[in-house]
Amino acid sequence: MIDRILPHDVASAWAFDDTADIPLFPExxxxxxxxxxRRRREFTTVRGCARRALAGLGLSAAPLVPGVRGAPVWPDGVVGSMTHCDGYRAAAVARTPGTAAVGIDAEPHGPLPEGVLGVVGRPEERAWIAEGGAGPGVHxxxxxxxxxxxxxxxxxxxTRRELDFTEAVVVFHAGGTFTARLLVPGPAVGSGALTEIPGRWTAAGGLALTAVVLPAPR
Known part of the structure; x- marks a missing residue:
């Protein structure tokens, strides 16, 4: 499913159920x-997804050990992202230097728990949601x-820096795209710092899925 919102040069794989028979590297x-x-099952299944995604790039499996903030450390020459929520695990990978970074996320397509929007959303985002967002049928x-x-x-x-939820304003567009406008200095990609980060979204099959793929400068 995540492949629906990824460009063709990003390889991905996903699973709806946990698989116990995926051998892990000692690391x-x-x-x-x-x-x-539960954590063992999530960890194991999503790494199985990552190995299938790496194979889609013609690469062999390698240890994917959590680094700082839990982000997996990818093999040299690869950028990628993993995600898991109830009933879904996925991974997406791309080669460098063609791609600078990949980020994917999956969530159950239902309302946020009470109080979470007040932490996640800026006033303008909360007001937009209160007015119905971009239309019915989407949380x-x-x-x-x-x-x-x-x-x-x-x-x-x-950047190796934190980004608070309130330090970016997300605007959703028709056709399944969004733009995150950064309110703090962005990472340097190419000749300048990013001020906006574009992405794609879909809501289907009981899931809310988002993806960001930053191409490397040519």
């Missing part, structure tokens, strides 16, 4: 030393949360 097993069973509060998660997943590897 990955070490990262799970204190993990509860725009959940999609906003997902979009900001995807933006963070490209922001952090490029």
């Amino acid at each position: 990955e097993e070490a990262a799970l030393a204190r993990a509860v069973e 725009w509060d959940r999609l906003l949360f997902s979009a900001k998660e995807a933006v963070f997943k490209v922001w952090y590897p490029l």
